[in-house]
Amino acid sequence: MxxxxxxxxxxxxxxxxxxxxxxxxxxxxxxxxxxxxxxxxxxxxxxxxxxxxxxxxxxxxxxxxxxxxxxxxxxxxxxxxxxxxxxxxxxxxxxxxxxxxxxxxxxxxxxxxxxxxxxxxxxxxxxxxxxxxxxxxxxxxxxxxxxxxxxxxxxxxxxxxxxxxxxxxxxxxNVYGPLQPAGHAYAAVIPAFVSAALKGRAVTIYGDGEQVRDFTxxxxxxxxxxxxxxxxxxxxxxxxxAFGTRVSLLHLKNALETVLGRPVEAEFLSARAGDIRESQASSQLLLRRFPSVRPVPLDEGLRLTVTWFEKTQGATTH
Structure with a gap:
């Protein structure tokens, strides 16, 4: 190949x-x-x-x-x-x-x-x-x-x-993980959350935080x-x-708090034009073609992502 x-x-x-x-x-x-x-x-x-x-x-x-x-x-x-x-x-x-x-x-x-x-x-x-x-x-x-x-x-x-x-x-x-950049205006939600939290800043949530994503x-x-x-x-x-996970942005913030072992503050701003309220996949066709695939759970993926950000930002969770 x-x-x-x-x-x-x-x-x-x-x-x-x-x-x-x-x-x-x-x-x-x-x-x-x-x-x-x-x-x-x-x-x-x-x-x-x-x-x-x-x-x-x-x-x-x-x-x-x-x-x-x-x-x-x-x-x-x-x-x-x-x-x-x-x-x-x-x-x-x-x-x-x-x-x-x-x-x-x-x-x-x-x-x-x-x-x-x-x-x-x-x-x-x-x-x-x-x-x-x-x-x-x-x-x-x-x-x-x-x-x-x-x-x-x-x-x-x-x-x-x-x-x-x-x-x-x-x-x-909503793919996330190591190597995903955070330091720009159009950063995806997970790297933006992780980077802000590691720097001791509030995470920014556009809308009420109840919008749902299928993080992979x-x-x-x-x-x-x-x-x-x-x-x-x-x-x-x-x-x-994607695998049909249903995670609101508020749940994501809570999951990040669990990984970091401390509270994470949030700042709520107006919803953005073009943003979708609910995005959750059916994985039936995917699993027919790829029956052996096993997705990494959100808590494990967040831990791996936080670890990478800690190394690249030189930050700690303490």
């Missing part, structure tokens, strides 16, 4: 690369990343080939895809609030960038097209009232980010149907992605990559 990981210096990508290089089936791992949200330090000394470049650079993409047996497409412009502020850039990177990745893979030719795994998002469901978001639900994204991710998976499935490109689209739900530890995500690549799993529909 010669694997190309777009966005491989980012949070999920770097965790995946660290796993891929340990697998006997993997001959080489190449990362394409413009480092706009990733960090070269995340993959330093991991044993990968880092190419600094954009998925919008079609020449670079074509060269790298031509030598790959597998492409795991994780490069994206993340964040719902960021997309609300700048929808055009989110579309360019997430939708057009994905189209360029798929086209580079298609142009490898019959019998040489790489197996493609790519990341969509739970945000495609919008604020659907169904308690468990299953893949047959209508998709009604509330944000430009969600719309761009819906375009991502739609193009992927269209390329599978039109050109026979072997495709596996995943819908990620990055190590679990990496194992599923790697297994899918090794077995060349494909699907004619997107698959949720």
């Amino acid at each position: 010669r694997v190309l990981v777009t966005g491989g210096a980012g949070f999920i990508g770097a965790n995946l690369c660290r796993l891929l290089v340990t697998l006997p089936e993997v001959e080489s791992v190449t990362v394409l990343d413009d480092l706009s949200s990733g960090d070269a330090a995340n993959v330093a000394d991991v044993g990968i080939n880092l190419v600094r470049g954009s998925i919008l650079d079609r020449e670079v993409l074509a060269e790298l895809a031509d030598g790959a047996t597998h492409v795991i497409h994780l490069a994206a412009r993340p964040s719902v609030p960021r997309s609300v502020k700048d929808p055009v850039t989110s579309h360019a990177v997430n939708a057009t960038g994905t189209l360029f990745v798929l086209e580079a893979c298609r142009r490898a030719g019959p019998g040489r097209m790489p197996h493609v795994i790519l990341a969509s998002s739970s945000s495609v469901y919008g604020d659907c009232p169904e308690p468990h978001k299953h893949e047959d639900l209508p998709t009604r994204p509330l944000s430009p980010y969600g719309a761009s991710k819906l375009a991502t998976e739609a193009y992927a499935l269209a390329y599978a149907g039109s050109y026979g490109l072997p495709i596996l689209p995943f819908r990620f739900f 530890y990055v190590g679990t995500v990496a194992r599923v992605l790697a297994d899918a690549a090794v077995r060349r799993v494909t699907s004619t529909t997107p698959l949720n990559l």
